[in-house]
Amino acid sequence: MPEAPLNPRPISSLEVLLNDLKVGTLVRTPGDFNAFSFEESYRATGGFPVLSLSFRAATGGLRKDPKPVARALPAFFANLLPEDKLREAMEKHHAGSVRAGNDFDLLVALGSDLPGAVRVVPSEGTVARVDDPSPLKSRARFSLAGVQMKLSVIKNTGKSGGLTLPLGDEQGSYIAKFPLTSFPGVSENEYANLALAEAIGMDVPERELVEQSEFEGIPEEFKTLSDGKVLLVKRFDRGTGGERIHIEDFAQVFGIYPSRKYEGAAYHDIAAALGIAVSSAASIEFVRRLALAAITGNGDIHLKNWSLIYPGAGDKPALAPIYDVLSTIPYIPADAMALSLAGERSFKAMDAQRWKVFANRARLPEAAVLKAVVDTVERVNELWWSLPEREVVPAKVLERIDDHVKLMIPILSTCAD
Known part of the structure; x- marks a missing residue:
């Protein structure tokens, strides 16, 4: 007698792991609400290793479980998914099991290779929905945040x-x-x-x-x-042996959805958070990276282009390596900083007074901030013009970058006055 064909039901419960440690459960409820709850054994540890600073209470330990969200994942998990063209490609690649625009479906499909050390696997006793007639066919299951292919x-x-x-x-x-x-x-x-x-x-x-x-x-x-x-x-979230190293971007740190990555916070918020969670040295390094963005004309350093990394046991964050560093000015001549720096986004407004206001809002020593800006400008001016890698940049693109660097040097150098 032939076996009856399987008719698996859609997955409605996912285990959330940090490497191999179960930290919680993500459940899809009737009406397409998504709810995340922490595992009691993980809560008993005080929330270590850290999943996200957004889940931690100011007094220590974990916050209450977040409220269920209608037709969307909680912000931390939404930020694990690809955007725009890459998302469209992934949805097409998994068309048999992922409905267009459905975050939960996509997280199920990509949960084995997410940014950082997070893994999401079906809870015990559940099986994947299989609309694809060739379910045994191996598919790509990685997720990378961002809009570029x-x-x-x-x-x-x-x-x-x-x-x-x-x-x-x-x-x-x-x-x-x-x-x-x-x-x-x-x-x-x-x-x-x-x-x-x-x-x-x-x-x-x-x-x-x-x-x-x-x-x-x-x-x-x-x-x-x-x-x-x-x-x-x-990938700096993968070790030499392929081990996962946990990271989270600042949209996740602040509990902000990807759609608000250009407006959900200001640069001083990131600097202040780094000072509390990491060190004052990390905040000053952040200032150096901001100054680099200003002088080279990088208008795309939004909340998802800054990250924390959790090396070792994963209990203490550090500022992750710099990434997504490019000049947007050659393509968008009127571009500006992705987030507000002391109330301004225009590159031309990044003079000493602006950095002083930023320092005050970020609770950083004004002198240290100004020195970090000046030192960065001096180093860029010293090294950029003879950098060997300039030779690979198309002439028209390089010319526009150079013009912006020349424009910004005197503006940023007012920090030395």
Whole structure:
């Protein structure tokens, strides 16, 4: 007698893990409400290792479980998912089990390879909804936040080399950021800006430029029509042996949804949070990175482009390496800072008075803030003009970056007066 075909029900309960430690449960209730609750054994630890600062009470320990959210995931989990083109590609890739625009469905599909050390797996006794007639087919299950088409990839070390997409439960250790038709030379632009950040002493992940021809077996929905090189960046949330290292971006720290990443907080809020959660030195390093963004014309350092990293036991955060560093001015001449700096976003407004107001709001010593800005400007002016990586940037893009740097040097240098 033939076996009856399986008719699995949609998953309604997910276990949330930090590496292999169960920290809570995410449940989809009737009416499409999503609720997250902490495991009592995890709550008894005081909330260590840390899942997110947004869940921690000012007096220590964990807050109460967040309220259920209608038709959306709680903000921390929503920020784990891809956006825009990458999200569309992932939904198409998992069309048999993911409904368009449904966060819970997408989290189920991608839960094995999320940013940081978070994993989300179906609770015991539940099975995946299978509308796809070929459920055994391995699919890409990684998630990367952001709107640019980027893939988590594996670098093959054998004779043939090449780069491939992790399938099933595999993990990628590199992020491949593909070129954009609307932003010519964007890979080279970011490559040179990362090199500049490293040259002036910032913590920068390994990176290289590669040809699109080096990628093998990329599903059609992830392919880009844009010509040009791909920027390959080593993932700092993965260790040398592939182990997960926990991270969270500042939209997660503040409990803000991705749609509000340009308006949910100001730069002084990040600096103040770093001073409390990490150290005053981390806050000053943040100032240096802000000054770099201002002088190079990076108008896209929103809340999701700053992160905390939790090394070792995961109990204490540090400022994560700098990432998503590029000049947006060549493509958007009227661009400005992504968030407010002391009430202003215009690059031209970033004079000494603005940084003094910022220092006051961030509860940082004014002299230390001004010195960090001046030191960064001096280092950039010393090293940018002879940086070897400039040579890969298209001439028109480089010219616009150079013009902005020349414009900003005297404005930022008022901090030395």
